[in-house]
Amino acid sequence: MNELKLIKKAIKGNKKCLQELLILHSDQLYRTAYLYVRNREDALDVVQETSYKAFLSISQLKNEHFFLTWLTRILVNCSYDVLKKSKKEIPIDNMNEREFDKGVTGVESLDLLEAIKQLNEKYKNAIILFYFQDLPISEVAQIMNIPENTVKTYLSRGKERLKMLLGGMNHNGKKLISRGIRED
Amino acid sequence: MEKNSFQEVYEKIEVPQEDVLKAIQNGMNRASFDVPKTKRNTKIVVWSTVAAAAILVSSSFISPSMSHVMANVPLLGKIYETFNDAIGRSLQSQELITELNKTASSKGIDVTITNAYYDGAVVGVTFNVKGNLNTEESGKVVGFYEIFDGDEGISDSKELVHMEPTDDGYIGHIQLSYPESELPQEATFPLEFKTIGGKEGSWRFDVPINQLPYETVTIDKESSEEFSGVKVHFDSILFGQASTAINYTATFPIQGKHDQVRLEVYDDKGDEINISMDGIDLKTIEENDHIIVKGRSIIPQSVKGETKYLEVHPKVAINEQDQFVSLNASTPVEIKADRQNLAVTIEKITVNDHSLGVDFQVNYGDEMGRSFGFFKDFARNDVLFVKETEKDIYMEPMQHAVKTIHKDELRFRSTFDIRKLDGFNLNNYVIRVNLGSLRANIPVELDKVKMDVN
Incomplete structure (x- = not known):
């Protein structure tokens, strides 16, 4: 069954179909959550919350073409909820040590991820959704509820800042970003 | 690291497959327990998502509710809603959009420029595409275009555009800030699509644009900060029909080549007004050991009648060496x-x-x-x-x-x-x-400048 059919059925209340859709996107859900919360346990919590909210509100989705936009918006919100909560519950010292002890499992590009963390919220959202999650600008605009041109502004600002944060990373080769829309 | 694209980094994040599936299952189970409380609960969840989305974008300026966005099947008449263009939407309601019907054909694909506007410093163009096209998984079509022949000196002169499906083709939308400090009243700007739906070709237009009536008010106010040696001189405000442009000239010392102006704007009630395009660099010159940047920021709404004055808080992120x-x-x-x-x-x-x-x-x-x-x-x-x-x-x-x-x-x-x-x-x-990461996040704050609107 293709994805659109699955979405249509899910909207009509077919739970199996929604579950299948979430599984279809599960890598993406986890990875994007991970970019925000930066540890495995919290990322899994975000996935669970997202799944919970998706099941509760799928019937509200009016246009099946917007499924991924809708789901991502829920995911981003859940990520911030979890971040807020963890700020309250864990002293920041412990949180950093905890991440440090574990290392960032399987991720070599520590610098880039660290740098992303330091971006302010709007640039971070734009960069994560566009460059990492690979959503088109129009969908990033809808998720963030801002015009497309603002997304572009945020992307170029965010990129500029990332380059700055990453310092000399860009000295030898031109491209830091493969999907640069104006890099070439 | 250098060669790693974002995508590669993304792919490298290890996914604990089983745990993720368990998390999805748990979410599903929790939701089915919640069902008896049905309607009320559902509503709360949906609204809290909307509320959270509103918080996410701290300076929200238009808030189509989520259901509105979701329900929106792209129709030509609703193109500005579809692409979330506040300026286009406002001009459309004032019937200030110029209809154009210019078609270019290549490789069996027809591109038609349908509408254009030129308000203050902002230009918007809408178009539709018909023909046999390859769509993305999402049902959209991607195009690549150049404006002003891809002039390297103009930011965003080469861009991707995503088109939305309609009943008989696709529609698309481009918005840009006119890339000159002097704004011509009438102009044509060259727009060429080079790829549409995976097919290379050339669909070229000289889009005629006529600037809508506007008012320019000279400001001549300045804000500077001695230690950093930065100065922002506000030159003028341009009041368009549905947009407002603030023109300024920033002066930095020579080592401040990468200094960056950011504006925050507040109305007479102290509420922040959203800026949709900030720090557009129009021209940079080096003169007497100084860097002089002509810049512009766009507010995507008309502020006349909305507020008595604009209070601008200029900030400059200073470039510092390690x-x-x-x-x-x-x-x-x-x-x-x-x-x-x-x-x-x-x-x-x-x-x-x-x-x-x-x-x-x-x-x-x-x-x-x-x-x-x-x-x-x-x-x-x-x-x-x-x-x-x-x-x-x-x-x-x-x-x-x-x-x-x-x-x-x-x-x-x-x-x-x-x-x-x-x-x-x-x-x-x-x-x-x-020190770079400190200064990027702690810009120098210059004195506020008040600009009368009426």
Whole structure:
């Protein structure tokens, strides 16, 4: 069954179909959550919350073409909820040590991820959704509820800042970003 | 690292498959327990999502409710809603959009420019595409276009555009800020699509645009900050029908080539007004040891009648070089930003057989309105121990532990493991203090400037 059919059925209340859709996107859900919360346990919590909210509100989705936009918006919100909560519950010292002890499992590009963390919220959202999650600008605009041109502004600002944060990373080769829309 | 694209980094994040599936299952189970409470609960969830989305975008200017966005099947008449273009939407309701019907055909694909507007400094174009096209998985079509023949001096002159499906084709939308400080009343701007739906070709237009009636008010107000040597002179405000442009001239010292102006704008009630395009650099010149930048910021709404004045808070993110401290230096060593009140004091350096410890204080303990977490991140990432010969190469930092010595005073201790370093001595390693990340997040704030609207 293709994805659109699955979405249509899910909207009509077919739970199996929604579950299948979430599984279809599960890598993406986890990875994007991970970019925000930066540890495995919290990322899994975000996935669970997202799944919970998706099941509760799928019937509200009016246009099946917007499924991924809708789901991502829920995911981003859940990520911030979890971040807020963890700020309250864990002293920041412990949180950093905890991440440090574990290392960032399987991720070599520590610098880039660290740098992303330091971006302010709007640039971070734009960069994560566009460059990492690979959503088109129009969908990033809808998720963030801002015009497309603002997304572009945020992307170029965010990129500029990332380059700055990453310092000399860009000295030898031109491209830091493969999907640069104006890099070439 | 350098070769890694974002995508590669993304793909490398290991997914604990089983746990993720379990998390999805758990969410599903919890939801089915909640069902008896049905309607009320559903509503709360949906609204809280909308509310959260509104918070996410701190400066929300239009808020089509989520269901509105979701319900919106792209129709030509609703194109500005579809692409979330507030200026286009407002002009459409005032019937100020010019209809054009210009078609270019190539490779069996017809592109028709349907509408255009030119309000103040903002230009918008809508178009539709018909023909046999390859769509993305999402049902959209991607095109690549150039404006002004892809002029490198113009930002966003080469872009991708995503088109939405309609009943008989696709529609698309481009918005840009006119890339000159002088705005012609009538102009044509060259627009060429080079790829549509995976097919290469050439669909070229000279889009005629006529500027809608507008009013320019000369401002001549200035705000400067002595220490950083930056000055922002507000030249004029351009009141369009559905947009407002603030034109300014910023002056930086020669080392401030990468300084960056950011504006925040508030109305007479103290509410922030959203800026959709900030810090558009129109022209940069070097003159008498200064960098002069003509810049512009766009507010995507008409402010006349909405507020008596605009209060602009100019900020400038100052470009700062990284600095280095020798391990032999007699402590304390103060590392100060050249043009801003930012500092890191290296208070003590201790070396023993297996580790090197650096005690330091950030900003003399002044948080400058930022959270402690921000400084903790800075302490972890930006005070590092590097090989002298590699100090300009930004590699993955050496593993180290950061301990907070005194939270309120922003005092930290970083401990680096030196056991595995070959040939370590006090002369071939240095401490690198990256003030860049402090200054990027703590821009210099200039005095507010009030601009009358009426």
